[in-house]
Amino acid sequence: MKALVxxxxxxxxxxxxxxxxxxxxxxxDASEGLExxxxxxxxxxxxxxxxxxxxxMSGPDFxxxxxxxxxxxxxxxxxxxGRSEKADxxxxxxxxxxxxxxxxxxxxxxxxxxxxxxxIVHLEQRLAEQNRQLQSSRNKLQQAYDQIQSDxxxxxxxxxxxxxxxxxVLLPLRAEWLxxxxxxxxxxxxxxxxLTPDRIGFYHLDVSGHxxxxxxxxxxxxxxxxxxxxxxxxAQADFLDPAMFLTDLNRQLSDADTExxxxxxxxxxxxxxxxxxGEIALAGHxxxxxxxxxxEIEYLKPGGLPVGMFPEVAYDSQQFRLDAGxxxxxxxxxxxxxxxxxxxxxxxxxxxAVATTDTPASSQSFTDRLADSLREWRGSSDFEDDISxxxxxxxxEAGPES
Amino acid sequence: MNLEHRTLDGIDIVKLPExxxxxxxxxxxxxxxxxxxxxTGKLILDLADTTFIDSSGLAVxxxxxxxxxxxxxDVYLIxxxxxxRALCELTRLHTVFQIFDDEAAALRxxx
Numbered sequence: 001m002k003a004l005v006x007x008x009x010x011x012x013x014x015x016x017x018x019x020x021x022x023x024x025x026x027x028x029d030a031s032e033g034l035e036x037x038x039x040x041x042x043x044x045x046x047x048x049x050x051x052x053x054x055x056x057m058s059g060p061d062f063x064x065x066x067x068x069x070x071x072x073x074x075x076x077x078x079x080x081x082g083r084s085e086k087a088d089x090x091x092x093x094x095x096x097x098x099x100x101x102x103x104x105x106x107x108x109x110x111x112x113x114x115x116x117x118x119x120i121v122h123l124e125q126r127l128a129e130q131n132r133q134l135q136s137s138r139n140k141l142q143q144a145y146d147q148i149q150s151d152x153x154x155x156x157x158x159x160x161x162x163x164x165x166x167x168x169v170l171l172p173l174r175a176e177w178l179x180x181x182x183x184x185x186x187x188x189x190x191x192x193x194x195l196t197p198d199r200i201g202f203y204h205l206d207v208s209g210h211x212x213x214x215x216x217x218x219x220x221x222x223x224x225x226x227x228x229x230x231x232x233x234x235a236q237a238d239f240l241d242p243a244m245f246l247t248d249l250n251r252q253l254s255d256a257d258t259e260x261x262x263x264x265x266x267x268x269x270x271x272x273x274x275x276x277x278g279e280i281a282l283a284g285h286x287x288x289x290x291x292x293x294x295x296e297i298e299y300l301k302p303g304g305l306p307v308g309m310f311p312e313v314a315y316d317s318q319q320f321r322l323d324a325g326x327x328x329x330x331x332x333x334x335x336x337x338x339x340x341x342x343x344x345x346x347x348x349x350x351x352x353a354v355a356t357t358d359t360p361a362s363s364q365s366f367t368d369r370l371a372d373s374l375r376e377w378r379g380s381s382d383f384e385d386d387i388s389x390x391x392x393x394x395x396x397e398a399g400p401e402s
Numbered sequence: 403m404n405l406e407h408r409t410l411d412g413i414d415i416v417k418l419p420e421x422x423x424x425x426x427x428x429x430x431x432x433x434x435x436x437x438x439x440x441x442t443g444k445l446i447l448d449l450a451d452t453t454f455i456d457s458s459g460l461a462v463x464x465x466x467x468x469x470x471x472x473x474x475x476d477v478y479l480i481x482x483x484x485x486x487r488a489l490c491e492l493t494r495l496h497t498v499f500q501i502f503d504d505e506a507a508a509l510r511x512x513x
Contacts, residue, residue: 208457210424259435260465263457265493284493305494309464333492385456 001118002043005029006036006062007051007080012105016049019107020114033057037065040075046121047114049101052081052092060095067096074124076117080105152184155215159185162222169194173273174395178367180334180374180387187214187264188332188388189222198272201227201239204330204390205266206285208306217262217308224249225268242268242281243317246307250283254311263308267330276322276394281315283307286336289329289355290320293396297352325396327366329355334385335370340377350377366391405433406448413512414441415505417448422459431462435469443475446508450481455489467499476500478508 003025007013013029020027028045030036032054039045048066052059059079066075079092082103092100098120099113160179167175175192187207195201203225207214227239238244245268253264267288269280280288282303290298304315322328331351338346354370367389375381406417414437419430438445445466452459467477478500482490490496502508 206457208461256468260461260468263461263464284495286492302491302494305498310498 001047001121002026002028002045003047003049003114004036004039004045005049006031006033006054008032008054009051012051012080016105016110019110020049023111023114025114033062033065036062037069040066040071041069044071044073046073046075046124047117048075048077049110049114050077050079052079052083060092060097063092063096073128074121076121078113078117152212155212156181156184156186159189159215159219162189162191162219164191167192170200170273170392172395173200173271174393176365176367176391176393178371178387178389180371180381180383182334182383182386183210185211185215186386186388187218188334188386189218190330190388190390191222191226192390192392193226195227195239195270198274199240199270200273201268201270202330202390202392203266203268204285204332204388205264206332206334206386206388207264208262210386213262217264221249221264221266224252225266240270241317242270242279243315246281246283246304246315247313250305250307250309250313250315251311253308254313256311260309263306265306265333269328271322271328271392276324276326278320278322278328279317280320281317283315286331286333289331289352290322291327291329291355293323293325295356297356322392322394324394327391327393329366330390330392332386332388334383334387335374335389337385338374338378338383338387341379346374346377405430405437407437409441410509411513412442413444413446413509414438415446415448417450418452418462420451421454422452422462423454423456424458427456427458427462430459431465434462434466438466438469438473438475441475443470443473444512445470445475445477446505446512447477447479448481448505449479449483449486452486453483455486457493460489460493460495463495463499476512478502478512480505480508 003020005013005016005027008031013031017027017029028039030039034057036048050059050062063077066077076098077096078099078101079097080101080103084102089100101110101113163179170192177190187210190204192200192202205221207218246266265285266283267280267285269278271278280300284306287299287302292298300320301318305313336346336348336351350373354373355366370389374387408415416434416437419426422430447466470477480502481504482501500511502511
């Protein structure tokens with residue numbers, strides 16, 4: 001281990017240096033503080049024995065300079081002094097000295113004090129090594145975390161690309177929608193598509209749980225629920241028969257031998273663009289709402305269990321009809337379960353209220369108003385659960401409203 | 403997670419935690435699964451304390467039912483509060499579970 005002796009008196013300097021060499025240290029000497037500092041900087045010396053009284057930079061000055069400098073390692077300083085006043089000791093310690101050795105020098109005591117220094121330097125070096133290792137694992141963790149974040153952002157982007165971009169395919173029906181994912185990736189999804197020239201298919205789904213597993217199931221369901229979306233259930237399912245469709249989908253997803261981790265609540269339906277006649281099947285989803293022309297709210301009847309739980313579950317279809325100026329509202333429970341600061345849920349009543357305050361004169365769409373109401377209720381834009389809404393509307397006939 | 407658990411004539415009675423959501427749900431799932439694995443498959447889940455539940459929590463109930471039925475057992479739910487009941491009804495799960503007001507009624511039915 002390297003050690004440095006700083007003393008303006010050559011005899012003491014050489015004496016101490018030769019003692020240190022005898023004890024196995026790689027000893028260097030300097031005749032004044034600045035030179036000492038340069039030596040430490042050049043050769044990373046951890047132990048210094050330094051005289052107190054020196055012309056120019058004194059021992060305490062040297063200590064202060066060492067503590068201020070960035071040496072990259074700890075420097076243990078023993079001050080040599082003839083002083084024994086309490087005030088002097090305090091000054092030395094305050095300046096940054098680690099230990100004192102009184103003059104005249106006693107070789108045995110010096111040996112013991114330098115051994116203490118060596119022990120402490122070893123401890124410091126071990127600590128520094130551990131810190132380096134910690135820092136290195138921290139950096140690796142940070143890299144992994146950054147990678148996950150960027151993957152999640154990419155996943156969220158892909159997910160958004162699965163959502164509809166335009167309702168042109170529905171014309172003369174119209175659609176509007178709202179999608180406010182809670183985490184980066186969401187378990188909610190919805191879409192609509194043409195089945196025959198007159199009939200459209202539509203779905204709204206909510207996968208249990210959050211994050212990656214929910215998003216993956218949601219993505220796979222999206223493929224199954226769109227004609228031509230991929231192999232599997234979509235290839236053979238009858239998209240025109242909602243009950244049969246959900247029964248097949250559920251059988252495909254449920255496996256009696258695997259433990260239920262994720263399931264999905266789904267609404268799947270078809271709707272005739274000209275007549276407004278529709279057929280719909282529900283799997284554990286919040287009950288869709290029909291907003292009638294004169295403002296009444298009707299709920300569809302409950303359906304079957306969520307898909308992905310039990311393989312042998314039968315689903316029923318129910319008929320509905322949208323007249324001109326009426327709309328079907330599909331939503332996830334993230335809407336009705338959205339909690340305010342006090343833990344109170346937004347609830348069905350408020351959802352109905354937002355739906356029915358709509359007037360033809362209102363320039364803001366229902367989904368925009370709902371988004372505003374939910375943010376206001378929540379007190380922020382951070383939602384605990386995914387919020388999504390799909391509205392299918394049969395537009396009012398041209399001409400004055402009755 | 404240490405769930406309050408006792409066994410009465412081969413029937414496991416387990417008290418579920420106050421929060422049955424997300425991370426809490428997966429620890430509760432593991433704990434209930436272990437109890438079913440060691441027991442007869444007859445299980446009463448006490449929901450008296452459970453006031454916060456989400457879809458992950460429902461998955462715990464359903465996976466318990468699956469595990470119990472594999473052992474020819476069943477899962478009965480007791481002391482169901484309004485929140486849990488509402489979610490069960492929304493997802494139609496009240497049609498697959500036997501639901502009882504209290505332990506005595508559930509025990510009579512299971513025996």
